[in-house]
Amino acid sequence: MQSLPADESYEDGILETMRCHNRRLPLWPLHRERLARNAGFDELLLKEIDQCIPRLVEQLNQKMAIARLRLGSVGGEWCWDLSLLPLNLTAETELGVRLYPCKTYLPLSKSRNLGSKLLCRNRYNKAKSELPDGERIDGLMLDSEGRVIESLRCNLLARFGNTWITPDLHRCGVRGVMRDWLSSEIQWQERDLEIRDLSGADEVALCNSVRGVLPVVEIIGHQRWPIGAGVRGLQHLIMETLW
Structure with missing residues (x-):
């Protein structure tokens, strides 16, 4: 998995923000469907992301987090990354x-x-x-x-x-x-x-x-x-x- 630059560096890019709860992404199947349906990413790429998700969320110590998936082109090369950010509940x-x-x-x-x-x-x-x-x-x-x-x-x-x-x-x-x-x-x-x-x-x-x-x-x-x-x-x- 390649670490990507700032969002604005993308020539073209898709963002999926997801709730990670109790070391799982409950809505990942629907996010995956949207990527396949709307962005046209092939099944091999999506399977690669499927395999990455359990390894990443297993590292989470908190009950909740934001999973941030970026896919797109930087300098003409397609790449993606998946990261976890703190989820702070608000009023x-x-x-x-x-x-x-x-x-x-x-x-x-x-x-x-x-x-x-x-x-x-x-x-x-x-x-x-x-x-x-x-x-x-x-x-x-x-x-x-x-x-x-x-x-x-x-x-x-x-x-x-x-x-x-x-x-x-x-x-x-x-x-x-x-x-x-x-x-x-x-x-x-x-x-x-x-x-x-x-x-x-x-x-x-x-x-x-x-x-x-x-x-x-x-x-x-x-x-x-x-x-x-x-x-x-x-x-x-x-x-x-x-x-």
Whole structure:
């Protein structure tokens, strides 16, 4: 396994961030499927990563960590690495997240959106620089036509009555692995949403494969919510099934 340079050194690169829990990666099969489906990596490369994972996580002394897998081209040569970083739990899980609508938007894909998480994060970093000072704030990302897509680090879920809705990502955005996992556990619909639609939801949540589900308690300048039973139910489902 080759040690790679900084993310910005990649000419092209894919990033998978995964939760390591009790020396295993519970969602690795779904991350693997996304790599094979969207990035087109061959089976021999994926098997090489399969063999590396147990050796790496066996070294972990902590109960939780972030596994960070990078694949891509540096100087015209394809390479990959897998590393473990500390996972520090935050108050967001219990107290919720406030979303700030960013002016930096996501461009529409000129072809089919593959939904992979790219190592090139320039647009997300630009949006992050807009965030106001404050606690538990994440950026809300829209596309160039004003549709809600995702946050800077998570996918979105909104409950309207008995129905969970998630933004349509066929034009742009990251098709997160936790979002995929939840789709097999609960019923939800994919639909175009604008901020005014999201503001009318009964509950809003964020999800990703490291943090699980986080309640959204405010879209700054638009709407506030108490933390509801629906979001707590999703958190409980993850705790009981995955972590």
